[in-house]
Amino acid sequence: MGSFSIWHWLIVLLIVVMVFGTKKLKNIGSDLGGAVKGFKDGMKEGGTKAEDSAAPAAPAAQVANQPAAEKTTIDVEAKSKS
Numbered sequence: 001m002g003s004f005s006i007w008h009w010l011i012v013l014l015i016v017v018m019v020f021g022t023k024k025l026k027n028i029g030s031d032l033g034g035a036v037k038g039f040k041d042g043m044k045e046g047g048t049k050a051e052d053s054a055a056p057a058a059p060a061a062q063v064a065n066q067p068a069a070e071k072t073t074i075d076v077e078a079k080s081k082s
Contacts, residue, residue: 017025
């Protein structure tokens with residue numbers, strides 16, 4: 001009941017290739033790689049924006065100066081499923 005041997009993994013890989021096909025697996029791999037690259041780029045950009053301390057102060061002042069007439073409250077009633 002240990003881990004699977006190399007032969008088990010080769011059989012699983014063969015079945016996956018037969019079910020999905022090599023072209024679809026190639027597309028999935030490239031999409032996944034692009035998503036990981038985009039995530040890493042986003043993390044790098046997020047780190048540089050956090051270092052700028054002067055930029056976040058300006059939007060807070062704009063929100064505080066809004067007139068009370070523009071602020072609205074939406075009253076809703078939740079209904080339970082029966």
